Amino acid sequence: MSVNLLRVQPIRNGxxxxxxxxxxxxxxxxxxxxxGSGTTISLLMNVPSKKQNRKDIIKxxxxxxxxxxxxxxxxxxxxxxxNIIRNYAVAEKKKIEIPKVISxxxxxxxxNCISNNERGSSTHFKLLEHKILRIQCIYCGxxxxxxxxxxx
Amino acid sequence: MKHVVSIEDLDNKRIMGLLKRAKQxxxxxxxxxxxxxxxxxxxxxxxxxxxxxxxxxxxxxxxxLGGTCIGFADSSATSHLKGETLQDAIxxxxxxxxxxxxRHPHEGSxxxxxxxxxxxxxxxxxxxxxxxTQTLLDLFTIKEEIGKLEGLNVGxxxxxxxxxxxxxxxxxxxxxxxxxxxxxxxxxRMPTHVTDExxxxxxxxxxxxxxxxxxxxxxxxRIQKERFPDIEDYKKVAGAYRINAEILQKAxxxxxxxxxxxxxxxxxxxxxxxxxAAYFRQAFNGVPVRMALLEQLMGKKK
Numbered sequence: 001m002s003v004n005l006l007r008v009q010p011i012r013n014g015x016x017x018x019x020x021x022x023x024x025x026x027x028x029x030x031x032x033x034x035x036g037s038g039t040t041i042s043l044l045m046n047v048p049s050k051k052q053n054r055k056d057i058i059k060x061x062x063x064x065x066x067x068x069x070x071x072x073x074x075x076x077x078x079x080x081x082x083n084i085i086r087n088y089a090v091a092e093k094k095k096i097e098i099p100k101v102i103s104x105x106x107x108x109x110x111x112n113c114i115s116n117n118e119r120g121s122s123t124h125f126k127l128l129e130h131k132i133l134r135i136q137c138i139y140c141g142x143x144x145x146x147x148x149x150x151x152x
Numbered sequence: 153m154k155h156v157v158s159i160e161d162l163d164n165k166r167i168m169g170l171l172k173r174a175k176q177x178x179x180x181x182x183x184x185x186x187x188x189x190x191x192x193x194x195x196x197x198x199x200x201x202x203x204x205x206x207x208x209x210x211x212x213x214x215x216x217l218g219g220t221c222i223g224f225a226d227s228s229a230t231s232h233l234k235g236e237t238l239q240d241a242i243x244x245x246x247x248x249x250x251x252x253x254x255r256h257p258h259e260g261s262x263x264x265x266x267x268x269x270x271x272x273x274x275x276x277x278x279x280x281x282x283x284x285t286q287t288l289l290d291l292f293t294i295k296e297e298i299g300k301l302e303g304l305n306v307g308x309x310x311x312x313x314x315x316x317x318x319x320x321x322x323x324x325x326x327x328x329x330x331x332x333x334x335x336x337x338x339x340x341r342m343p344t345h346v347t348d349e350x351x352x353x354x355x356x357x358x359x360x361x362x363x364x365x366x367x368x369x370x371x372x373x374r375i376q377k378e379r380f381p382d383i384e385d386y387k388k389v390a391g392a393y394r395i396n397a398e399i400l401q402k403a404x405x406x407x408x409x410x411x412x413x414x415x416x417x418x419x420x421x422x423x424x425x426x427x428x429a430a431y432f433r434q435a436f437n438g439v440p441v442r443m444a445l446l447e448q449l450m451g452k453k454k
Contacts, residue, residue, distance in 0.1 A: 112279050114260040119237050121264060139260025140281060141158075143345065 008042045014061040014085050021077040022046055025056030028076050031151050032069050039063050052079065071105050072151055074098045078130065100127050102135060107150045113140035123152070154449060155266035155273045159284040159324050167324075171292050173444040174437070180216050181440040190219035193450050196249035197223030198241065199276070200232060200256045205413065206276045206285070209438035210253050217443055219450075222249060239268045246270040250450050254278070272449045280316050286412060287320040289441040290371070293434040294325075297408040298368055301325070305366050307333040310373035310393060310418060312342040317412045318373055319346050326350050333363050337389045340379065360393070364402045370395075372411045372418055396420040400428060410434050 020028060025043050028034075034041050042059040049055040064084060065073065073080055074096045084092040102125040108115045115123045115137065125135040125144070133146035156162070162170070179185040195214040197207050202225055211221045224230055232241065238256070242265040245252055252269060254262050255276040262275035262282070277283040295301050306325060308318045312334055322332060323346070332354035334342045341356055357363055364370070372395060380386035394417065395409065411419060411431040423429050 110259060112257075112259055114238065114256075114258040114264050114278075117258050118239065118261075118264065119235075121237075121239070137260065139263050140279075141259070 008044060008059060010088055011040075011059050011061050011085055012088055014039070014059065015064050016083040016085060016090075017058040017060070017065075017073065018055070018081045018083060019049065019051060019077075020056035020058065020080045022052075022054040022056055024077045025058055028056075028058060028073060031072055031076060032065070034058070034060055037063065068105055070094075070096055071099060071102060075102065075106070075133065075146075075149060075151075078133075098127055098130050098133070101125070101138075102127065105152055106135065106144075107152050108137045108140065108142060109144060109148065109150065110137065110140045110142045113137060113142065115139050155262075155269070156284050156445065156449070157262045157266055157273070157275045158282045159287045159320050162284070162288075164327055167288070167291065170288060170441065170444045170448065171295055173447065174292050174440040175296070177440040177443045177447075181213070181436070181443060183216070187216065188218035189447055189451050190214060190217040193217075193219035193251070193446075194249045195219060195221045195223075195446065196245045196252045197221060197225070197276075198245055198252055198254045198256075199223065199225050200227040200230075200238075200254075200261075202226045203255050203277060205435065205438065206253075206255060206283075210274075210276070210442055212439050213442035213446055216439070217446060219250075219446075223253075238264060242269050242273070251446065274445065274449070277316075280314070282320060283316060284320070285438070285442055285445065286317055287324050288445070289434065289438045290317070290321050290410060290412075291324060292441050293410055293430060293437050294369055294408075296437070297430045297433070298406070301328040303329045303331075304368040305331045305333065307335055307360070307363065307367040307370045308342070308373070309335040309360060309370060309395075311340045311375045311379065312336045312373070313340040314376070314379065315373040318342070318371060321371065322346055322350065326352055333357060333367065335360050335363070335393075337375075337393075340375065340389075360395075360399065361402065364399070364407075365404065367403065367407050370403075370407060370409050372409060372415075374411075374414070374416055374418055390418070394418055394420065395423060397422050397426070400426070403428065 040061040044057040046054045082094040083090045104122045106125055115121050124138045128134040128136050136143045180187045214221050246269045251272050253274045253276045254265050256278050259279040259281035261278045266273040275282050312318050330352055335357045375390050377386050408430040409428050
């Protein structure tokens with residue numbers, strides 16, 4: 001195990017979100033409301049990385065991510081990798097992917113869109129570009145760039 | 153099932169087929185020929201905001217084809233005010249009819265309706281969004297007036313920023329090698345989300361004078377007072393973009409003026425009797441074009 005990972009103790013059970021785009025870790029904590037979940041969370045920022053120079057890492061104890069949370073994570077940092085830890089060992093490694101249709105996680109910025117005006121309706125966005133993230137509301141057609149995405 | 157939510161739902165082949173059929177249906181739309189093609193079919197007009205032209209032309213279209221019509225003209229008389237969702241209203245109306253025409257103040261409502269409807273939904277205008285039958289009748293009018301759609305010089309004048317008809321029409325005409333001339337005050341220019349998608353040449357202008365002679369079609373839209381905080385600014389702008397007989401001396405004799413109507417005073421009434429004025433024929437064209445679409449959605453397969 002590398003020296004860097006030893007800065008924070010290994011966790012026994014839970015999830016390690018690795019290879020997060022540097023600087024995005026805090027935003028991920030906030031959007032996934034992880035800090036309010038009652039479990040122990042560690043955030044490492046600007047950790048040297050072979051793959052991408054620098055990265056952020058989040059360790060969440062005793063908890064795995066739901067589908068919605070994984071989808072939000074993919075939108076915030078598509079480079080991230082999820083490692084499920086059981087009894088100090090990596091039990092499962094997951095690459096994450098931005099789905100072609102993003103459902104129920106992003107809010108449409110168009111106030112006049114039906115998705116903001118109909119009780120009980122959900123939001124759906126089409127993925128237009130994933131390198132420079134761009135998505136489009138399937139209802140009103142509004143296109144949103146990465147920095148303008150608001151999560152539900 | 154085929155819903156018609158956006159002009160993008162229709163490929164060129166289907167558009168050309170509809171325009172061809174619309175032309176054949178003109179005598180039926182005029183009442184000179186009878187048709188029973190949609191005998192027994194019921195069209196439901198669901199207008200959550202008023203739009204007289206769209207509603208009446210759909211009513212005329214279904215009745216000229218032997219069908220009948222139910223519906224409401226604005227949301228004040230519906231359970232919408234009691235808090236009923238659009239989805240519930242559409243499920244209910246779909247049980248009473250064979251096709252639904254939806255007019256709604258919110259963008260994307262026709263798409264949402266199409267997800268729950270058991271019968272085809274036609275978008276009759278959703279907020280600042282799409283109004284595909286308006287685009288179809290604009291295309292039909294240009295084709296009938298000029299004789300073709302391919303390779304024309306088309307000017308669009310007036311409020312290009314908020315006018316959804318010019319946005320959808322630009323998208324649609326872009327498939328036919330159109331050269332676009334966008335003429336408007338600076339504050340009401342064609343938005344970049346429209347121009348970014350255009351494959352063909354386009355240019356923006358503040359004056360009609362210099363380019364008028366090149367145009368085959370001039371599509372005029374109304375500049376709305378509400379867009380200007382200062383009434384004096386509005387008067388100046390509106391005055392500068394008014395079309396009269398004197399200005400039109402520079403136009404090709406075959407140049408045609410279209411306007412989605414209602415007009416206020418952006419086109420002087422002295423133009424009405426000239427060959428250039430196509431806007432009243434354009435308003436009539438809404439009937440045969442909508443007939444062709446209804447026939448395609450509900451008629452017997454040939």
